[in-house]
Structures are given as C-alpha cells and as structure tokens.
Amino acid sequence: MRKLALNDEILLKIEKPARYIGGEYNSVMKAPENVDIRFAMCFPDVYEIGMSHLGIQILYDMFNRREDVWCERVYSPWVDLDKVMREEHIPLFALESQDPVKEFDFLGITIQYEMCYTNILQILDLSGIPLHAKDRTEDDPIVIGGGPCTYNPEPIAEFFDMFYIGEGETVYDQLLDIYKENKKNGGSRWDYLAKAAEVEGIYVPAFYDVTYKEDGTIDSFVPNHPNAKEKIKKQLVMDMSEAVYPENPVVPFIRATQDRVVLEIQRGCIRGCRFCQAGMLYRPTREKDVEVLKQYAYKMLKSTGHEEISLSSLSSSDYSQLKELVNFLIDEFKGKGINISLPSLRIDAFSLDVMERVQDIKKSSVTFAPEAGSQRMRNVINKGLTEEDILGGAGQAFDGGWNKVKLYFMLGLPTETEEDMKEIAVLADKIARRYYEIPKDQRNGKCQITASSSFFIPKPFTPFQWAPMYENTEYIARAAIVKHAFQDQLNRKSLKYNWHDAEVTVLEGILARGDRKVGKLIEEVYCLGAIYDSWSDQFDNDKWMQAFENTGIDIGFYNLRERYEDEVFPWDFIDIGVTKKFLRKEWDKAMKGEVTPNCRMQCSGCGAARWGGGVCVEGKN
Structure with missing residues (x-):
C-alpha cells in the first residue's frame, strides 16, 4: 500500500x-x-x-x-x-x-x-x-x-x-x-x-x-x-487533429477551478489585437477537425464522469466548424444532463441562439470585451469592434430575454485621453438605454450593466511592447475618472463599475518585460516571505517595495519609459514567427489610429506563415 x-x-x-x-x-x-x-x-x-x-x-x-x-x-x-x-x-x-x-x-x-x-x-x-x-x-x-x-x-x-x-x-x-x-x-x-x-x-x-x-x-x-x-x-503543433490529447484526464478529488471536460477546438487567433500577447505567440491559427472533437467528447465524458463540456480557444466564434460542433454537443448531450460551456464567443444572433439553448437565461449574463470606451481607442488597439456591433449584440441579447451584461475594459492604453476614459461610462449607459427602449411589459425586470477595467500591461511580442506604463497612483486616478463618469450617467442606478489592483499591475509590468537583473528582485522578495502573489489575500506590496529598495532595482526604468525603436529587448533571441518589423509597423499604425484587417480578411505578412510550410492558415505572405 x-x-x-x-x-x-x-x-x-x-x-x-x-x-x-x-x-x-x-x-x-x-x-x-x-x-x-x-x-x-x-x-x-x-x-x-x-x-x-x-x-x-x-x-x-x-x-x-x-x-x-x-x-x-x-x-x-x-x-x-x-x-x-x-x-x-x-x-x-x-x-x-x-x-x-x-x-x-x-x-x-x-x-x-x-x-x-x-x-x-x-x-x-x-x-x-x-x-x-x-x-x-x-x-x-x-x-x-x-x-x-x-x-x-x-x-x-x-x-x-x-x-x-x-x-x-x-x-x-x-x-x-x-x-x-x-x-x-x-x-x-x-x-x-x-x-x-x-x-x-x-x-x-x-x-x-x-x-x-x-x-x-x-x-x-x-x-x-x-x-x-x-x-x-518556438515549437508549434501544425496538425491539431493528430496531436496527442488526453482521453482520460485526471479527475480531481476536490472541485477545481475548471471542473469539466475541455475540448480544445483550435490554437491561435485571427484577430490581431495589439495588446494581446497570446494572439501573436500562437499564430498561425490551427483548427482541430470537428469529427475528432466529437469523438473526444464521447470518450472524455465517459472516462471522467464530468457533467459539463467547455470549448477552449482564444476566440471560439472564429472556429470554422463551430455551428456543427455546438449543435452536435447540444443535441447529443444536453438531454443527458450535460451542460455546455461556450467561452470566448462574440455576441451575435447565432451565439445568442446557442446560449438560449444551453443556459437558464434568467440567471445568466452576456459578456462583451470592448476593451476601450471610445471608437478611437478601439481603433488604436485594433479591437475590430464598433459601437454598432456592441449595441447591436446587446440589443439582440435584451430582445432574447437577458437583462445582465458584463463589460471588460482596459485603462492606461497608449494614447489614452481623459475623454477616452469617460467614454467607458458613456458606452455602458448607451447599452442600458438600449434595454429601456424595450416596452416595459416586455422587459425581464431591471437591467444590470457591470463594467470592469484592468490596467494595461505591455507584453513582449506585441505591438505595444515599446509602450510606457504608469505609476500605480496614476492608474487609480484614471479609475476614479471613470467612476465619476459613471455617476454622471442617466441610468447610473443600472450601472456598476469596478477595477483591478494597480499595485499588482506595476509588478506584472516589470516581470513581463524585465531582464536578468530582475532575478535578484524576485529572489529578494521571496526571502522576505512573498508567495502566492496572484492571490489578493496573500499579496503584500510592502514586501515588494522593500525588495526594490534592497536590490536597487528601478521601477521607472522598466515601466515608465517608452522603449526606443531599435532597442535590444531581453526576448529578442526568441523567434516566434511574427517579426519585430511587423510589430513595429503595427505600433506605428496604432499611433495613427489605423486598423489592420483580421487574418481571414487579409494577410498582413506578419511572418507566421513560415510555420505552415510557407503558407499561413489564413493567407499567403
């Protein structure tokens, strides 16, 4: 034994x-x-x-x-x-x-x-x-x-x-x-x-x-x-359908954060959001065949006893066989007590129809990630989402019986102005107005619009890797501007606003773009007793500030300056396919507020095609 x-x-x-x-x-x-x-x-x-x-x-x-x-x-x-x-x-x-x-x-x-x-x-x-x-x-x-x-x-x-x-x-x-x-x-x-x-x-x-x-x-x-x-x-799996995948995943004794069968439907993303590291790292987009996914669904449900299936992808809506897969999962398993979870969906007619079939709409909410309140800022970050798209999707959700919407934004993005910040509250109010345009006898009670903002962190291998950050006091000041703007809105009683921890944001920025010299900071703060820093009840900013003082590491050097164009980055020795030249070109377009079409609309020559034998999944260089 x-x-x-x-x-x-x-x-x-x-x-x-x-x-x-x-x-x-x-x-x-x-x-x-x-x-x-x-x-x-x-x-x-x-x-x-x-x-x-x-x-x-x-x-x-x-x-x-x-x-x-x-x-x-x-x-x-x-x-x-x-x-x-x-x-x-x-x-x-x-x-x-x-x-x-x-x-x-x-x-x-x-x-x-x-x-x-x-x-x-x-x-x-x-x-x-x-x-x-x-x-x-x-x-x-x-x-x-x-x-x-x-x-x-x-x-x-x-x-x-x-x-x-x-x-x-x-x-x-x-x-x-x-x-x-x-x-x-x-x-x-x-x-x-x-x-x-x-x-x-x-x-x-x-x-x-x-x-x-x-x-x-x-x-x-x-x-x-x-x-x-x-x-x-970097190493990539090009044939996702043939790649190894666990048919018998370990089933935890206690409830895990994601306690369900996970079907990975694709890797990569066609979108090109300029703040998103994953969208650049995992190019080109590679899909798993729908028939393979159907077989995995059967096998994994049988081998685990789980009662929920979740689709895993950076952008599930862009999976070309999504409709067939979702309809199969609903028809095959929904009647057997199996819940279907569909994260990373864009809110459109198909998505709402699917959600209505798999959720109790009286208890659920729909989620949008506009990332920025103004159209100008959404163009800067290349979000590919217009106000019309957002209001149209929210309107369809409201017409379908939903009355709760979650909105995700970022503060501190490059070129952000006070007006851009206030537009977060204005957009939330416009969504609430769209709800109250529905005749009173057709509404599903009061609506609740919950907006959350994280603080932007420039990540390696993104067009924003050159961007400066701010001190934590500046992030808090920006959140205060947004909060006050919410209080000025007509439908403020239906609006709620919260934001993430600014102190952690500052540290993430240093660790994300740091060089080897930052290692002594990490070791020093560990010696001071820091662990579980991603847990708010365990995080102790004072220990980190003491470690900065003890090691002489300068927060401003890593966070507060804009990198110069030809600066050697600590990660430049890694080839992810996407070229530094392309990323710089995207940075320049961001500064002009210019939009780059997604990969399915037009290949922008990012360099990732080299991982597909010279031909990118979505186009040619």
Whole structure:
C-alpha cells in the first residue's frame, strides 16, 4: 500500500488535505524500477488552479504513454502546509508516488503568469533544490520551464537549467531520448545540457552572456557555447487533429477551478489585437477537425464522469466548424444532463441562439470585451469592434430575454485621453438605454450593466511592447475618472463599475518585460516571505517595495519609459514567427489610429506563415 508523505496528524490540521494525497481517478501509477525517467510536472499554484490547466493534462498523458517514463504531478503547497513542511523539514513530494521531488530526473514547471514567480522559488526551496541553476549538482533534477511566460524567460533565467519555448507536444520525446542516452553513456549534467541545446526550441540560459549599456539597456546577448543557437525558434503543433490529447484526464478529488471536460477546438487567433500577447505567440491559427472533437467528447465524458463540456480557444466564434460542433454537443448531450460551456464567443444572433439553448437565461449574463470606451481607442488597439456591433449584440441579447451584461475594459492604453476614459461610462449607459427602449411589459425586470477595467500591461511580442506604463497612483486616478463618469450617467442606478489592483499591475509590468537583473528582485522578495502573489489575500506590496529598495532595482526604468525603436529587448533571441518589423509597423499604425484587417480578411505578412510550410492558415505572405 502506498505510504503518504504527510501523516494523519498533519492532514487533519491543514485546509483541504485532498490537495496532497494523490490517488485520483485516471492518475497514473507505475513501478519506479520499471522506468528510466521520472518526471515531476509542476504548476506553481494551489492544486485547484493547477488541476484546471489543460497543458499539464496534455503533457501528463503524453509522457505516461511512454513505458520508460513516469510523469507525476506537483503543485504549490498552500501557506498552511508550507509552514508545516518548513518546521518539520518535510521535502516537497509528487502526488502519485509521494516521493521527494529532488529524487526525480526532471522538474518541469509550467509558467502561466508572472505573479507565480515567487512560488517557483517556493517549489525549489521546499524540494531542497538549489535556487540557482549554477549551484546544482548531479544529484539534482534538471529544472525545465515551459508555458507563456517563457517567451521572456530572462527575469527567472538563473533559476532554470533550460526552457522549452513553444508547444510541448513537439520535441519533448527527443529531449527525453537524449537524456536516456546521456545517462546510459555516463554523461554529466553539463553534457546533457549541451546536447539539449542543439534541439530546436530549447534555451539553456547558462550558454548565453548578456552585457549592458551605460543607460541600463542591453548591449549584447550572445551564445558562449558552440551548441547554443543565436535564435531559439518556438515549437508549434501544425496538425491539431493528430496531436496527442488526453482521453482520460485526471479527475480531481476536490472541485477545481475548471471542473469539466475541455475540448480544445483550435490554437491561435485571427484577430490581431495589439495588446494581446497570446494572439501573436500562437499564430498561425490551427483548427482541430470537428469529427475528432466529437469523438473526444464521447470518450472524455465517459472516462471522467464530468457533467459539463467547455470549448477552449482564444476566440471560439472564429472556429470554422463551430455551428456543427455546438449543435452536435447540444443535441447529443444536453438531454443527458450535460451542460455546455461556450467561452470566448462574440455576441451575435447565432451565439445568442446557442446560449438560449444551453443556459437558464434568467440567471445568466452576456459578456462583451470592448476593451476601450471610445471608437478611437478601439481603433488604436485594433479591437475590430464598433459601437454598432456592441449595441447591436446587446440589443439582440435584451430582445432574447437577458437583462445582465458584463463589460471588460482596459485603462492606461497608449494614447489614452481623459475623454477616452469617460467614454467607458458613456458606452455602458448607451447599452442600458438600449434595454429601456424595450416596452416595459416586455422587459425581464431591471437591467444590470457591470463594467470592469484592468490596467494595461505591455507584453513582449506585441505591438505595444515599446509602450510606457504608469505609476500605480496614476492608474487609480484614471479609475476614479471613470467612476465619476459613471455617476454622471442617466441610468447610473443600472450601472456598476469596478477595477483591478494597480499595485499588482506595476509588478506584472516589470516581470513581463524585465531582464536578468530582475532575478535578484524576485529572489529578494521571496526571502522576505512573498508567495502566492496572484492571490489578493496573500499579496503584500510592502514586501515588494522593500525588495526594490534592497536590490536597487528601478521601477521607472522598466515601466515608465517608452522603449526606443531599435532597442535590444531581453526576448529578442526568441523567434516566434511574427517579426519585430511587423510589430513595429503595427505600433506605428496604432499611433495613427489605423486598423489592420483580421487574418481571414487579409494577410498582413506578419511572418507566421513560415510555420505552415510557407503558407499561413489564413493567407499567403
């Protein structure tokens, strides 16, 4: 019988002990002596968040299909168990075997958002693995990072042996085979890293040197090892229909954030919003065949017992076979007690018809993401959405019986004026007016328009990567302008406005566009006790401000200045397909308020076509 790493006394004292015991339905058990490689797959956040991550489910399934590999899962211990583990000197362990992570060959960490960086150090620290890659020995696992944040890995570069840039289904098998061969031949850790550096998409930070100019910007970023490539090319799965996908995903013991069957219908996005990193990183658009998705729906519902199916995509409405898929799911499963969840839909007649078939419309709301209140700003960000589109969609929703609308905006966008800010409230009021134009006897009670604004963060590989940010006091002042504008509207009793945390925004901006020098800030704030920074009840801005003071890192250098046109960025060594020249061209068009058509309307020559054998999914270069 499997022995748990935590005794009953500890399990009874901590919140949600089911996070740590493993043994869930569809989890994979193997005998350690029968495998050549043990891989600990980590999501550096609490269990419920990590169990909802599709990427880990895909890689977990893919690795465990190999007889010579046993992949297990690791999540960040919540603060209660973190305290106990430190006091009792209990090493961090994997869920399946309950064995210490330090005994594994690999520790793979999925890096989904910047505010989990201190949790990465928590994982290493609790595992007994040296924080700095240069201090690790032959007895330590190879620490490899993957996920969206690896498209600028420099702030956390010193904590990783290597990074996998791109989608994990492509060269992992090659990496594992090289590891086996190196181990068989008695090769060292360094020998393995040298061989891995020759694999497309693999970045070994130790094999590169960075020098800086007097102004603090990067002067050079060059390989110092013969196997290291000058450019790291992202890895993409081009045939989504044939790509590995988990038919038997692990079913959590406790309710996860996304507790449902997830059907990934496509990757990439045809839209071209200038603030959106994912829309640039995952080009070109690649669809999964509808017949394949139908089969996965059957198999995954049967293997998990879930009662909901969700479609996963950056923009579900752009999936060319959406109507056939949705109608199939509704006709096949709705009558069997299976709920259908359809995120990322544009609000049009078809979407509303579908929503009416799958939701209780008296309890639900429809969601729009105009991102900006004025048409001028929507053109600047290339949103591709007019006021007519928004009011027309809201009107159709109201006519169909909905009376609740959620609106998502951003504040602090490039070129934003006070008038643009106030237009957020004006647009919300226009939507409310559209509702009250319906005859009173045909309305579904009072309407509620809830508008939320996040604060804009320039991300690498977007046209806005050159843009400056603001101090947190300025963000709060902008939110106050919007709030007061809401109070001036005719239908203010039907309007509600809230905004995100400005202090976290400032930190995200630094971590998103930071260089290697930012690593000492992350380590310092971790040493001051910071973990779970993405959780509002755990986040402590004072610790971060103390870390800035202790390390001498200048917030203004990273956030408050506009980058110059030919500045060397920390992420310039990565080739995502979309060219820097194209991104700069989009920045210039943004400054003029010019709109770029979406990929289906017209190919704009972004460069992503190279990943499709010279032909982009939506057009030709």
